[in-house]
Amino acid sequence: MKLDKIVEITQRYPEKLSRRKLLGGLATAAVAIVQTAKGQTIQKAVSENAIYEDPTKKFGTPAGEIGTRSPYVKSVKKLSDISSRSPLQDFYGIITPSDLHFERHHAGVPAIDPNKHELLIHGLVEKPLVFTVADLKRFPSVSRIAFIECSGNFRGGKDNLTPQEICGLTSQSEWTGVKLSTLFNEVGVKPNASWFLAEGGDAAVMTRSIPVKKGWEDSIIAYAQNGEPLRPEQGFPVRLFNPGWEGNTSVKWLRRIELSDAPYYTREETSKYTEPIKEGKYRIFSFDMDARSIITFPSFPQQVEKGWIEIRGLAWSGRGKVVKVEVSTDAGKNWQIAQLNDPILDKAHVQFRYLWQWKGEETEILSRVTDETGYTQPTLKQLFEARGSDGGYHMNPITAWQIKKDGKVFFKPETFK
Amino acid sequence: MRKTQYFILFSSLSFFVSATFIDTNQVKVADRESFLDTIPSSFGYGRKATQAEIDRLDIDVRPDGKGLPKGEGISAKGKVIFESKCVACHGVGGIGGPNGSLVANKTPTDKRREKTIGNYWPYATTVFDYVRRAMPFNEPGSLSNEEVYHLTAYLLNANGIIDEKAVINAQTLPKVEMPAKNLFVPDDRKGGAEIR
Structure with a gap:
């Protein structure tokens, strides 16, 4: 039996199954390190219970070269055909662990040797230049904590959706690099x-046209x-990062920038990443991500108890x-x-x-954000x-969670047609 | 006497200037300005790109035709390539297929109209640019310029945009008028109270 399966079972039925039963044959060679009276270090067989039920009775894992997650923590991205979504409901604070940052790529993650990778900047410039990754790192560096959100980040239609499934195509990191303006000057x-x-x-x-x-x-x-x-999933060794703009514009694995006096109307900014508006028209070059919020706790498939609940979200x-x-x-x-x-x-992202x-009544809980431009997150109906x-793209509706009498939480799908 | 007056004027000015610097925003602006002053006009990092290097990577094509290479294509030859390299993903005649239709189905079964080159792509040059850079999906970037011209001609003809005999090249492609040319409007959202 795999360890994660064991953990899952013990979490689900802690009172029914002891670890000893579960570990069974796995832990046949249970030993402890013991100091003898003469100062010798020997290994001594001990009963499994002694080891596994009291961590103070066993020397722990030595220091390692790379950290690990507790086997009790199972937090993973949710895969679709073309992307994988961040588990927003599992997060604390505002930073997305790098390995849980959402992924969206159009032809897989390339394997790039950073020592061979170069960035070419040419077109309407005084001197076209090629920068190695090492060159880029020599320039004055900036760091900024900001989100990246895919503009195709809304799912609904059924009540058994988690925050991850509704809008897990948003994540937040501290990004470090060189300002593009510094390279523009160069x-x-x-x-x-x-x-x-x-x-x-x-x-x-992949290509996008961006206003200078x-x-x-x-x-x-x-x-x-x-x-x-x-x-690698986030663009190793170099990516463009456009704060606040739809994620697709933050082109990963960046190899070339060409300055131009017109946009290119690439496939990703015409046949994709354009959205329907009134009178049969479609919006193009819609870069800014509108304000959005979502309650991540409580959310489907959790069940809450009566009493004080801290509603939390991003x-x-x-x-x-x-x-x-x-x-x-x-x-x-x-x-x-x-x-x-x-x-x-x-x-x-702000927490x-x-x-x-909660006194046990059936209700719905919702959140809505207002940003510094005075924009307030709309309902789906308003959108x-x-x-x-x-x-279409750029859907940022208020998300409602239904709280049932038994405390079970469900997403509230909305339809207007 | 005048000297003294100047001195008094100067000292009161300098007092005024230092008083404004107590304002934190002012201090920040001043700091940023002094920082910018220390940035050299050029760091001298990187190396000059040669024209050969630029030409090797510069594969983009603009609606005005800038970037289109030599060569030409016709629909009949494009059809042959399509049937061997594209049909598995995009369906017979560019309709259906697991990775999306490229040609508008004249008898749609789905209520929601599928977006295709014929009804949704505003510029014909995008077909050339995209096919050359990213297709076929299992062998991206493997097509010759000539093959891309043939495929572009085929896809435009299959969508009823160009004649079967039309020759597609760097001169003719930018002139192809797409049905979806006027479908798009620039983003008019700008924050604030209004929902757009």
């Missing part, structure tokens, strides 16, 4: 350059994430800082201000919490009405 971007093409070194050779203004403002050429080099805006999160515990009739945990950063005394459509 190559001498010409005044007539209004767009740049960012191109990845994956098998999709964004590059001067806050784009980062990132080579590190949460204190270590980027993970809120963010691609347009700046979160200024307010409101929580409703009566299906949206009344709203109360939630506490925001520091730090409250620009274009970043909110609200203390609620449908404003756009005259029934979905």
